[in-house]
Amino acid sequence: MPVHSKLEKFEDNWCTSMGGWSPEGKVVLRGKDVFKDLSDSSWMEYLLFASTGKESSKIARLMEGMWVICTSFPDPRIWNNRVSALAGTARSTGALAAAASVAVTEATLYGLKPIKGATDFLYRADKRLAEGETLEQIIKTELKQFRSVYGYGRPLVSGDERVEPMMDFARSIGCGEGKYIKLAFAVAEYLSASRFKYEINIAAVCAGLLADEGLKPMEFYHMATLAFTAGAMPCFIDALDQQEGCFFPLRTSRLNFTGDETVKHWRV
Amino acid sequence: MSDNPIEKITTKIWRETPELDNPFAAASCYCGGYDIYGDILKNASYIDYLYLLFKQQQPTPEQSALLQGLAIALANPGPRDHSVRAAMSAGVGGSTHASAIIAATAVGAGNLGGAREVFHALEYWQQCQTSLKAWQQLIKQPPQPAREDVWLPMEHTPGFDPNGVSCPTPVKQTLTYLADIGQGTHLHWLNNQRTELEAFAGCPLAFSGVAAAALYDLDFLPEQAEMLFLLLRLPGAAVHSLEQERLGWRKYPFFANGFKLNP
Numbered sequence: 001m002p003v004h005s006k007l008e009k010f011e012d013n014w015c016t017s018m019g020g021w022s023p024e025g026k027v028v029l030r031g032k033d034v035f036k037d038l039s040d041s042s043w044m045e046y047l048l049f050a051s052t053g054k055e056s057s058k059i060a061r062l063m064e065g066m067w068v069i070c071t072s073f074p075d076p077r078i079w080n081n082r083v084s085a086l087a088g089t090a091r092s093t094g095a096l097a098a099a100a101s102v103a104v105t106e107a108t109l110y111g112l113k114p115i116k117g118a119t120d121f122l123y124r125a126d127k128r129l130a131e132g133e134t135l136e137q138i139i140k141t142e143l144k145q146f147r148s149v150y151g152y153g154r155p156l157v158s159g160d161e162r163v164e165p166m167m168d169f170a171r172s173i174g175c176g177e178g179k180y181i182k183l184a185f186a187v188a189e190y191l192s193a194s195r196f197k198y199e200i201n202i203a204a205v206c207a208g209l210l211a212d213e214g215l216k217p218m219e220f221y222h223m224a225t226l227a228f229t230a231g232a233m234p235c236f237i238d239a240l241d242q243q244e245g246c247f248f249p250l251r252t253s254r255l256n257f258t259g260d261e262t263v264k265h266w267r268v
Numbered sequence: 269m270s271d272n273p274i275e276k277i278t279t280k281i282w283r284e285t286p287e288l289d290n291p292f293a294a295a296s297c298y299c300g301g302y303d304i305y306g307d308i309l310k311n312a313s314y315i316d317y318l319y320l321l322f323k324q325q326q327p328t329p330e331q332s333a334l335l336q337g338l339a340i341a342l343a344n345p346g347p348r349d350h351s352v353r354a355a356m357s358a359g360v361g362g363s364t365h366a367s368a369i370i371a372a373t374a375v376g377a378g379n380l381g382g383a384r385e386v387f388h389a390l391e392y393w394q395q396c397q398t399s400l401k402a403w404q405q406l407i408k409q410p411p412q413p414a415r416e417d418v419w420l421p422m423e424h425t426p427g428f429d430p431n432g433v434s435c436p437t438p439v440k441q442t443l444t445y446l447a448d449i450g451q452g453t454h455l456h457w458l459n460n461q462r463t464e465l466e467a468f469a470g471c472p473l474a475f476s477g478v479a480a481a482a483l484y485d486l487d488f489l490p491e492q493a494e495m496l497f498l499l500l501r502l503p504g505a506a507v508h509s510l511e512q513e514r515l516g517w518r519k520y521p522f523f524a525n526g527f528k529l530n531p
């Protein structure tokens with residue numbers, strides 16, 4: 001019988017321009033020699049180049065500001081951090097805690113989905129504005145289709161305390177005046193006056209600032225993936241430093257059982 | 269004590285009573301009304317308990333047999349599978365055992381042969397049921413996401429293997445067996461219409477497609493099916509990871525000659 005798998009030509013054959021290591025001791029990233037061309041880079045510049053191919057100390061600095069101001073509150077009640085705190089109290093390892101927290105950060109209410117979604121929305125909105133639609137039409141369509149606009153509204157509280165310090169930082173390095181950040185705030189103005197009363201959250205602000213620097217949704221998503229670890233790690237350490245098992249213990253009466261309490265017997 | 273109302277976990281799945289000497293320890297646990305340690309432990313199989321957890325009711329003998337068969341079929345995707353390779357990559361480097369499971373879960377979660385594919389395949393079943401015409405139309409014009417998500421759009425028809433040639437024997441064996449024991453409509457229909465569907469998809473049926481039909485016959489929601497598929501494939505990842513940990517990295521492919529960096 002003839003063999004004709006589509007995979008055959010890929011056997012022991014991974015061709016790439018992204019980079020790699022050679023046993024001779026050379027390391028290449030996107031065509032650059034890591035030891036010769038990139039060794040002076042800051043870690044954020046290196047991550048930016050690795051994730052997007054962009055070389056920009058300005059974007060790296062902006063991104064670093066975002067990571068500090070916006071993404072790493074050391075509060076163990078926040079769900080992604082709580083995972084690390086639970087890992088600490090259950091005496092797991094720091095890497096497992098961080099891995100789980102990073103994975104959990106790919107959330108709908110916060111984290112990576114709004115980050116990617118808000119960037120995507122601003123690009124789509126800008127395109128449709130250029131095609132002649134009004135901002136009101138665009139927002140109404142978005143709400144009708146998805147019942148929400150990524151980057152607007154927030155659980156627990158309505159406002160977002162990060163917006164002002166983030167914008168102050170952005171302006172301090174020469175950002176914050178581009179068309180996408182202006183669009184982000186124009187959407188905010190409409191939504192806060194609407195019956196939804198949604199206020200802008202930090203995802204739309206960061207999306208606008210980075211779209212103005214040319215970052216696409218996927219690029220921002222890749223860059224932001226590790227951004228939350230500086231919030232998770234202290235929560236892990238804090239729980240580790242305290243008595244094992246003592247992080248918000250729950251007594252059985254803390255279960256609010258809403259099902260049928262009738263006891264049944266298994267039919268054998 | 270604070271005057272604030274006590275925050276609680278709301279659940280329809282699980283009920284506990286406390287030990288008399290310790291309110292933080294359960295004396296009895298009930299799932300779907302069944303006493304887990306007083307009744308289920310002695311009288312139910314593991315598969316029945318798994319069904320009970322998801323559905324909060326005892327499975328029929330047919331449902332139990334179907335889930336049991338599916339669990340066996342999925343338990344070890346084998347050491348060439350992406351998710352198992354992820355787990356073994358943890359093993360050979362001496363990583364934590366939990367990281368091997370995290371690795372297998374992360375890789376086995378995806379659109380290609382993974383749990384997300386099962387999720388989407390369930391959505392196809394919900395939409396098309398047993399209408400060949402509806403399947404043909406949906407495969408021809410798959411749903412397009414209206415906005416970007418962290419999940420990338422499917423690059424092939426969910427439940428089918430874009431890199432396959434013909435339907436592998438174990439997939440056919442599993443489909444035939446499960447269709448027979450489960451007595452479910454959708455597995456039967458899939459077994460009868462497989463070649464037509466494969467022609468629409470342009471590639472053969474995969475394990476993910478059989479799993480989706482089985483879980484649809486078991487009345488699982490797409491998200492329940494996604495979760496269960498993740499769980500059921502972990503045993504193989506665990507044992508292969510442990511084996512490679514013992515054997516060490518020297519006996520595990522590094523693809524030393526297969527890596528080609530473009531100039």
